[in-house]
Amino acid sequence: MERGRIVVENALRKRNGRAGLIPFVVAGDPDVAQSLHMLRILSEVADVIEIGIPYSDPLADGPAIQGGAARALASGMNLARARDLIAQVRAYSSVPIIAFTYANPVYKTGYRAFLEGIQSVGADGVIIPDLPHEESGELRAELARLDLAYVPLVALTSGERAARIAKTATGFVYCVSTLGVTGERKQFAAQLPALVQEVKAASTVPVAVGFGVSSPEQVAELAQYADGVIVGSAFVKYAGMIGAANESDKGRLLDQFRAFANDLARATDKGEK
């Protein structure tokens, strides 16, 4: 089975005007069993899945995803178990998987060892939000060697950096929709469409938008001009509810989670409008 950057790029190349849905959840949130249920559901609707490897100090995340990381760590999640979890998803699904984590766990493990580890269980690339262009030379070299996707973030404040960063991307470019950390928001910055256009012009890979996206309406809006839409906090909130629920209610919440994921997936189809 072909894996790595190329499957990520292919998954997000526009087909019939449809944008890709890229859900994010934290590995092991709220616990391994429920996390696996949620990933099974997402694997049926996602074009690419982002799996968070939880970190103690998630600087780029708002309260929802911070909560997810804290629940996962409290349930015993660690790097080795996160790899096991990715392997279990890969056992039944060919959906491209991007690992999302922070610079320190990768640095501590060693860039090469970390990337070879996640590649061996079937991950196709990484996002590391606190490793900007200037600090990512070694990571990019290792990713290129392994043919894994390097998904850099481009922000509204990037200015002339945007095009330079876009050129380094493999897999896709991640455009940050707002100033601030992850978390649901009512609206996106007015300059967002222009940023996406600029990045698209500079890049040879698909361009996705994330941060603050939580409703089918927002997904439909972004699908007008982005190749992919990333939804994180809104999914992670379900993990919080599932973790807090009685056993008898978990199934019902998973059904709601499935319905929500389906609504978002339908909203990526511009033909519907």
Place this chain on the structure above:
Amino acid sequence: MSPDQAGRYGDFGGRFVPETLMSALYQLEQDFARVRNESGFQAQLRELLSEYAGRATPLYEAKRLTQIAGGAKIYLKREDLNHTGAHKINNTIGQGLLAKWTGKRRVIAETGAGQHGVATATVAALLGLSCTVFMGEEDIRRQALNVFRMELLGAQVQAVVNGTGTLKDATNEALRHWVEHVNDTYYIVGSVVGPHPYPYIVREFQRIIGEETKVQILEKEGRLPNAIVAAVGGGSNAMGIFYPFLEDEGVRLVGVEAAGEGIDTVRHAASIARGSKGIIHGALTYLLQDQDGQITPAHSISAGLDYPGIGPEHAHLHASGRAEYVPITDQEALDAFVALSRDEGIIPALESAHALAYALKMAPTMAKDDILVVNLSGRGDKDVDSVRAYLNQGGDGHGTR
């Protein structure tokens, strides 16, 4: 030594932050380089440091302490006599002015015990800037008086409930807030930590401690000291007094880390003695972490040293061997806290008591005509409650008597 273009001191430092902040960090670097050379800025900074903060601070010969320790002559650099009671004001005046000169009308800061928060709120009041201070929930509980001080000074104190509710989490939250408000807000980082150019800017505003010390010791003794001892949490008071002596190879530079209940327990804050290389708050440095790179909680009786990382320039000075870093436990610091109070009539901050404790170990191993300078970085008023509670609990605090 200045950091290189990548903001590195040797291997350490850098800018490990979300992309949204990168342009702001470059802008800050340029602004600082430009503004610091303007004569109007320099004049204002000089005036505030002398007329408002009370500089220069004395270099005081602690004769009784010298006699009791029985060895090198001990001098105390009296940063505790600054307005707001610690060296922190040197930096907040500098960065507050920088904010003002670059047209920012709002500042934010992180604080642990509240000293940097109070120093920031003070300068914000003075300069007419709006001010929000991020402080962990646990620290707010422990340092209620400093919370009231900040509010009295007109600052808004924002409780941080996530993580361990301490300085590390307050710093995370201040950085997150800055990401969201980067266009109109100046972040006054409180120590020589964080992404470049912060460790550089803070050191440049704190080096006045060492510059004064050098002039003063040459006046008093006609020669440089044999050793300088300073406590290290993030490390701004130590970097401030060390920096002007880096080229003076004959001067031993000793940074004192908080060993908490002991560096062989899990409750300490000794990033160099027991940490490993990693990335925290935007910089590559030494920090306390597990094998997966999860940051582990620090512990010290001194809230100002209760931090799992250390400034990148210190990491470099350790790696290069130019400075040495040693641990001092809670108990040793308490003993020194009591000793200075009784022998010199100076109640030191618990942070500074760590430096003092090591100086009291070191002085007897040195010759009588050797000179040892201790950076007395802050006064201990803020700590008397927690020390009283500790002494009542059964710690005797009489170790040196």
